Amino acid sequence: MSAGSHQGCVDLTLALQDVCKSFGGLRVLEGVTARFEPLRTHVLMGPSGSGKTTLLRLLAGLERPDAGEVVRGSDVRMGMTFQEDRLCENLTATANIRLPRPRLSGEALERFLAYEREAMAACDLSVDARPVRDLSGGQRRRVAILRCVLAEANTLLFDEPLKGMDEKTVEAVMAFVAPLVAERTVLWTTHDERDLRFFNDPILWRVEGGRVCAC
Amino acid sequence: MAGPSNKNAEKGGRLRTWAVRLVCVLFWLAVWGLAARAIHARIILVGPLEVLARLGNLAVTGEFWASIAISLGRVAVGYVSAVVLGVALAAFASRFSLVRELLAPLMGALKATPVASFVILVLLWVSSRHLSIVIALIMALPIVYTNVLEGIRQTDAGLLEMCDLFDVRGWDRVRLVYASEVLPYFRAAVTLALGLSWKAGIAAEVIGLPDFTIGEHLYDAKVYLDTPDLFAWTLAVIVVSVALEALITRVMGWAMGRWEARP
Structure with missing residues (x-):
């Protein structure tokens, strides 16, 4: 279960070495070793509670392993779509999407705003002055996905991003998102095997019983 | 989508609400007028029409407006200082638990101590001209501090x-995340603190008696048993208070709307 870690001088390594993680008495990951090949799409599947979210959070540095080591290359810049939307309720969709790029101003800001509007239109989201608290659950989900894919990140983590979306919206969103993520390292967790059709030659992983293995 | 019929219904509902409020106010004005007639003793109670007439007489004098401006200006200085200081202290307290622990008893004491005690104490330290500034600050500070700190903690x-994860740190995090989350708490705090500062500032003036202030006129009305003057100045205080609260609510609503609606 290994893959290359360096692309030229850029270090995009992402790996777990003998990682264990428990919450209280519940052991979620047990001696997990995995290397995620850079600039490829990795689809992680497994039943609910199997540790997919924990694995992403460990890689993102949001959790510390009880034992073992999480290796992140020095050039890894992450973006993530969490299971919850995690949006700033009082800000507009565009302001939320732009949040990972807080320093934009002048012409660069105008260019990015135009890009945001294009992205939102492609994902069937209307651009207006409403704060996101006034948006529906599906609309908020799309804002969270766009925030992740439009971030200046080379490694994107998606934690069941399409959950709860209807088929037509999923098709529209993925038609826009799939080409954008194609040349970045992507870790995509899902229950739904149908998600695989959106990716070109993804690497499949199975997360179950505290173990992670490539299929 | 909200159509014209919905907007008309909303407008009609608002008009009805205002009509009900107006009727209630008129009812109590009528009760007040009837009570004044029944008592028939100006020194104890004057009717609303006489109070309005007295206020009208006062309103054409320069001293009336100068007194309101001086009282309002001093309370405003104390209030704005409290807002700035309260926000800064809350930011520090949220960052450093030692600051939070140190400030907790002080803020508790500020909230619990009667305003009269502060007025007498502060009069020993500062001239009566500056009294209402300090009192307005003391009244507003714990409210702003507590609410903003709670907003940050929530x-x-x-x-x-x-x-x-997205590496949004420092000032960017403050203006994009904290400001957005704390703004509703801040809005509630500044609206509540404004009324308290204004009333406490006037009360301090009644004790400290600085020249050309509303408090001095209220004191004079008491000394000369001039009940119409007492009611007229009180009405002026209420009108200023309501106007200030409406102004700050509008300004905050406008500022929040602009903040939320920016692309």
């Missing part, structure tokens, strides 16, 4: 984690 941990 900021969604998930949002902060999201900021960590």
